[in-house]
């Protein structure tokens with residue numbers, strides 16, 4: 001099966017719509033165009049796909065509401081414009097999705113949320129819960145507190161980090177060109193469209209230029225985003241948002257835009273990332289039964305299989321899982337702090353709420369967040 005045709009199976013999609021598309025030349029939100037994408041996302045949902053939307057446009061919408069003709073260069077003015085514009089942006093999505101009986105949720109994130117382990121695990125749990133509830137999350141950068149991203153107008157990397165967070169199958173970046181060309185087509189009329197490439201191919205950087213006046217990340221940030229997304233095995237499609245029925249056509253395997261193929265299997269890529277990127281903060285000693293289910297059955301770790309706790313860790317930290325002789329058999333992101341694990345170790349899952357006065361996840365470490373030793 002080719003990457004293109006694989007997109008026709010029910011999938012988890014992250015769809016990113018850039019500033020360059022969302023406004024009518026910076027005058028106001030392009031509501032008709034937005035209605036068209038919403039209709040297509042509702043169709044994706046009706047076909048069994050899950051959809052997370054990453055939408056820019058807050059600064060551009062705010063500028064037009066405030067009557068500003070020029071994009072300001074002062075960061076606090078950009079942030080103020082984003083705060084004004086975000087209101088109209090989410091309201092527009094809420095009303096348009098409602099026509100398809102779909103609920104929406106506003107999720108504002110910044111890069112720190114995704115690099116701090118505790119916030120990472122919380123953001124992941126919230127987004128997964130929203131998807132399970134059938135809600136369409138509408139994500140944007142938390143522009144009030146970021147500086148670099150708003151200055152450079154880059155929601156592409158945010159979209160890639162969201163794709164990593166939810167293990168998306170595909171990231172679709174809608175923009176104002178039909179895809180990625182061998183050079184910026186605004187400046188080089190001989191440039192040709194690249195139909196398929198490997199995410200992370202080094203030659204792409206030299207072909208990618210910067211952006212236009214409204215969205216400003218340009219193609220460079222999309223190339224970087226495709227490389228980031230590939231860490232979770234997510235394929236990226238950069239494609240023209242104004243092409244008729246663009247999302248439907250991608251879901252039907254049509255060859256449009258540029259596909260950046262992730263050449264690692266999702267699980268493998270994610271586990272490599274877990275294995276390689278985080279320092280451990282403590283360890284859990286497991287009984288023989290827990291060691292067996294982790295090693296042989298690929299299951300999650302439950303509190304009942306833990307016999308001892310070491311170290312000072314909080315929810316979201318990386319901890320080592322040791323067998324009774326102290327050998328490391330796995331490592332993963334823990335859902336409870338060291339203090340709480342000490343209270344629930346050896347206990348069945350049903351006891352967690354009573355022992356702690358609250359319960360987050362059933363698992364101490366979910367299998368998606370766990371790497372068993374032979375994968376290190």
Ligand SMILES: Nc1ncnc2c1ncn2[C@@H]1O[C@H](COP(=O)(O)OP(=O)(O)O)[C@@H](O)[C@H]1O
Pocket residue numbers: 017018019020021056174175176177179180181182183184185186207208209210211212213214215216217218219220
């Ligand atoms: N190699 C390339 N292929 C296609 N577009 C490119 C390339 N290099 C630079 N660009 C520019 O990137 C722009 C899209 O990026 P940007 O303006 O940031 O939009 P968005 O708001 O969608 O992120 C295009 O309008 C195009 O001029």
Ligand SMILES: N[C@@H](CCC(=O)OP(=O)(O)O)C(=O)O
Pocket residue numbers: 017018019020055056057058059060082140141143149150153154155156211214215216217218
């Ligand atoms: N988060 C901001 C800026 C993000 C932005 O413009 O990014 P992009 O669409 O990638 O060029 C906004 O909503 O306006």
